[in-house]
Amino acid sequence: MQNNTFYNEILTQHNMDPYHKHELDDADFSLEGVNPSCGDDIILNLKVENGVITNGSYTGDGCAISQASADMMLDLCIGKTKEEALRLADIFLGMIKGTATDEEIEELEEAGVLKDISHMPARVKCAVLGWHTLQEIFRDEQAAAAKPGEGIRPANVCHM
Amino acid sequence: MQNNTFYNEILTQHNMDPYHKHELDDADFSLEGVNPSCGDDIILNLKVENGVITNGSYTGDGCAISQASADMMLDLCIGKTKEEALRLADIFLGMIKGTATDEEIEELEEAGVLKDISHMPARVKCAVLGWHTLQEIFRDEQAAAAKPGEGIRPANVCHM
Amino acid sequence: MIDERQTEEIRRDFPLLSGDFAYLDNSATTQRPMSVIKAVENFYTSCNANPMRGLYDLSIRATDSYENARSTAARFINAAPDEIVFTRNATESLNLAAYSYAMANVSAGDEIIVGISEHHSNMLPWQMVAKAKGARLLYLECDSEGRYTLESLEALLSDRTKIVALAQVSNVIGRENEIKAFARAAHSRNAVFVCDGAQSVPHMPVDVKALDVDFLAFSGHKMLAPMGIGVFYGKKALLEEMPPFLYGGEMIEYVTREGATWAEVPHKFEAGTVNAADAAGLGAAIEYIEAIGLDNTAEREDHLTRLMMEGMKGIPHVHIIGSSDPSEHHGIVTFTVDGVHPHDIATIMDSDRVCIRAGHHCAQPLHKALGIMSTARASISFYNTEADISRFINSLSTLRRRMGYAE
C-alpha cells in the first residue's frame, strides 16, 4: 500500500509549474470547489463556445495532488466538447473507484498517474476536486455562470 | 463464592415465622427503609423508654434476607440501650465489610449467619436495610418520631 | 435444527461457556465467541490507529475495518451503510433519537406515545423530551399478557402525535409486537416510529425497509459482540435533517469562532474518536450469527424455550409472565414463584450454578401495571444446552422447599 508512485515527476511538475493556474477574465463559467477535510480550495474557470471548452484555468490553494490534478484535467479537457469532458470525468472517477479499464485510463494521459490514489482514501477527495467541480459546472450551468463585474469570486461553491 | 450458606434454617425460619413482624401501636419511632434496587420496603417501629429499646417491630415486603435480617436485629436489640444497639449495628456493618473480628461477630448471635453476604454485593443492601433504618432513627430522632393519628405510615423514608 | 451435538461444537467457540454453570441471562448480555474476541485483538495488533484522521497506511486499515463493520451492520438489518450510526449501546441510540430528532421536532402540546412495557431506556428519554418541551407522554397499554393491539394504538394517535416508541420484543414479555402495522399507523398520522430492537435484532431477521421504521436501536453486547458498541439506524432523509447530538472532533466540516457546519451523515453523529475495535467485533459477531443462520438460532432458541416452559408448568406455584405459547417468548421467560422473592430465587439458583436475573428488569412501570413488584427472568441463547434447562428446572423445583415451604 505504501508505494506512493503518484509523487513522481509528472505530478510535482504540474504542481510546481502549472500551465493553467491563472485567472481567466472572459470565462463563461466559474465555480469554487472546496474540500473541507484537506482545506483544498480551487476556483475553476471555463470558456465554452458552441459546446466546446476553448479555454480554462484555475486558481486556489491546496495540496499538490489537488492542484496538479486540476492542471492535468485542464490539459486534457481544453479543446474537448462538454460531453467529451464529462466522459473523461467519469473515467477519472471510475479509475479512482477501480472500475475503469486500462484502455480507458490510457485516455486520461498524464492524469493516469493518480490511479493509485484509491489506496489513500483521505487523498481521493484532493484528486477528484477539479473533476468534481467540472461536473458541477455542467450540472447546473446557470448557478455556475460567471458574473461579470463581481470579480473572480464565484457566487457558488461546491463542497466535496 | 457460591456457597450461599445463609439460606439456612435460621434465615428461612425468621423469614417464614418472624417474631417481630407486626404493627406496634405505641411506638415512639417509626421509619420506612427502602432499597430501591431490590424493592425491599420495611417500616421499623421502636418503643424507647429511658434510653432502652423496650419493644420493636417491623412490617413490609421484601426478600427473605431483608425480612429475616430485620427480625434477627430486633431479637438482638430489644432490651438493649440505644448505644448498645448502635454498637451492634456497627459490628453488623463491619461484618459485612469484613472488618469485624470473630469475637464481635459472636455478639451478633443468629445475625452472624449473614456474614457471607459480603460476597453478594447485590444482596448487601437487603441485609443491612433494617440496621440502616435503625441507625437513621437515632441519627435524627425528631424526623423519625412516630406521629400518632397518622397511622403507621411514617412521614419519613430512608433510602439505601 | 441445531442439535445437542452441534451445540457442543458451537460452545467450544465460547471460552466462558466451558465453566460449570448454566448461563441463562442472555437478554442482559450474551457471551462472546473467540472470533469476536480475536477480531478486537486483531484490530489492536494489526490496524490500530485513529480511523478517519490519519493519512498513513495503518490509519487507512483502521478506517477500512471500521467502515466494513458499518457495512456489515447495514446488511444485517437491510439498511444503507450511511444510515448506520455507531453508538455505545441501545440506550445511547435512543437518547440520540430523543436529543436530536425529538428535541428539534416536538413542541408544546405535541404528543409522544410509548409502550408501558418499554425498557427504561426507551421510556426515560421520552419523559425527558416531554418535560423539556411541554409535550404530553401517552402510554400505550398492554393486556395482562403483554399484548398490544393496533386498535389501542389507533385510539391514542392524533394529529398531535409526533413520535411512537415501542420495542419489537419486550425484555420482560418476550412477545413480538407487530411493528410493521404499528409503524404504518404512526405514519398515517405523520408521526415517526422509533423501534427498540435490543431484544429482537439478536434473535430474528429484522429488515428496516420491510418494517418501515424510522429509527431502530440495538446493542452489540446482546448479540455476541463486545460491550462498547451499539447501533442507531435512521432513515437517511431524517438523519440529514437532524441536528447533531454530541459535538466535537470528526463530526464537522468547518468550524469558526461563531459556529460550525456538520460532516455528512453518518459522521455528523459520531463525535470524537470512534470505537473502531469494538465495531470490528460487532462485524465478527454478525458474521458468526450469519454463518449459523438466524433461522437456525431462532429455531434452537424456540426449542429450548419450549423445553423450559414445559418443565416450569409441572412445578406448582410457578407463574410465567406473558403468553403460555413458547413461540411467543423469543427465549425470554420471566416468572414468579409464590412466596419466594425474585432476588432470593436468583441467589439460590446461583448456588446451584444457574445464572438468572431478578428485579424489575429496567421496566418498573410495566411491573406496576402488572401489579408485581419484581420478577425473575431466565433468558436463552442458541448456545444453551438441554442440560442448562434441566439444571434450571431442577433448581426451580426445589426452591420453595429450601425456603421452608412444605411444597
Place this chain on the structure above:
Amino acid sequence: MIDERQTEEIRRDFPLLSGDFAYLDNSATTQRPMSVIKAVENFYTSCNANPMRGLYDLSIRATDSYENARSTAARFINAAPDEIVFTRNATESLNLAAYSYAMANVSAGDEIIVGISEHHSNMLPWQMVAKAKGARLLYLECDSEGRYTLESLEALLSDRTKIVALAQVSNVIGRENEIKAFARAAHSRNAVFVCDGAQSVPHMPVDVKALDVDFLAFSGHKMLAPMGIGVFYGKKALLEEMPPFLYGGEMIEYVTREGATWAEVPHKFEAGTVNAADAAGLGAAIEYIEAIGLDNTAEREDHLTRLMMEGMKGIPHVHIIGSSDPSEHHGIVTFTVDGVHPHDIATIMDSDRVCIRAGHHCAQPLHKALGIMSTARASISFYNTEADISRFINSLSTLRRRMGYAE
C-alpha cells in the same frame, strides 16, 4: 531514564510496534500493550456478564472488575471513585459537562470562556450551549506561540462568567497551561473550570485536588487503553446537583409513568449497559504506565522531543508551531514546511513508513488565528525509539527536493 535498550524491552509488550515503521501519531491514539489487550480478553473469557444487574457469581465478578477499574482511574488523578464517570471518550465527557452542568446553569446573558486553541471537542459543546441559552461565548486568545496569560483570562472574567473551559495541554501547541492558577481565577468569579485533560493525563501526573478543577475529561485510547472508554471527573458536590445526561437503564432509583428519581453518583451518569471490558483495559493501561512511572515516561518523551526538534532545526524551510523549547511540547511537534502542503508531507512520509498526521487537528479556529490553513504533526510516546526520530528527520529533510524544489 528509560534508555534505548529498555525501550526495546518495552516495545516487545506492544504487538503492533514490531512492524517496520515509525509510529508518530501518538496524540491521535496510542498503541496498546499486550497486558491491555489481554485484560479485555480476560474480561470476556472469565467474568463476562452484565455488571450491576445480576445476582450471580459471574455478574459479581464483572461488577468487581468494573468498579476496580473505576478506583484505579480515581487513584490515577487523585479523585474519589464516585467522582469518576466512565464515558466513551473525552468528547462524550465534555458533552456531558455541557448538556448536564451547563444547560442547567447557564442563562441568557451569561458568559462562557473558551481557549481559542481548544480542540473542537472542547469548543463545539460550548458553542451549542451558548446558542441554546443565549449566552455569550468569549475566546481567550493565545500569542503566536500558543501561550495564555492569567492577565488575559482575568480581563475576560466577569460576574457573568459561568464556565471557563481550557485544555491542560493543547493537541497542536503541546504547551502546558497553568491550570491551577486559571482555575483559581475562574473560582474567584464563581465560575466552574472545565479542564480538557486528553493530552495531559497520558503524559504527566495530574492531580485534580491540587489543580482544583471542577471537571476533567480524558480518553483511554490516548493512554494505551482500549478505544471505547473515557473518563469524566467531576467534584462530588457538583455531580450530585447535576441533572442526568443520558437516560435509561441503570441510572435510576424509581421510575413511574410520571417521572423518575436518579441513582447515586456516579451511576446517575452511566445509562445503559456499561463498557466493563474496556474499563478493565483502562485499569490495565494505568497499571502499565504506573509500573514504568509517569516521571520516567515523561522524561523519555522529553528526550525524544528534544532530539526531534534539534533535528528539525537543521532543516531549512521547516517551522515548528509553539515554543522553541522542547520541554514545552509534551511530545507534540506541529510544523509546516514552506511550499509543501501538510497533506503531501504526511503522504510522502507514509511512503517512508513514518506515520504522522496532517490537517487542522480538530482545531480550526486556532489555525485561523495563527494564519495557517493546516499543519503537520508528529507526536511522541515513551515507546518511540531514537531510530523513529531519525527516520522522521531523514524523511523530512528530503521532502522539498522530492516535491521539486532545489533545496
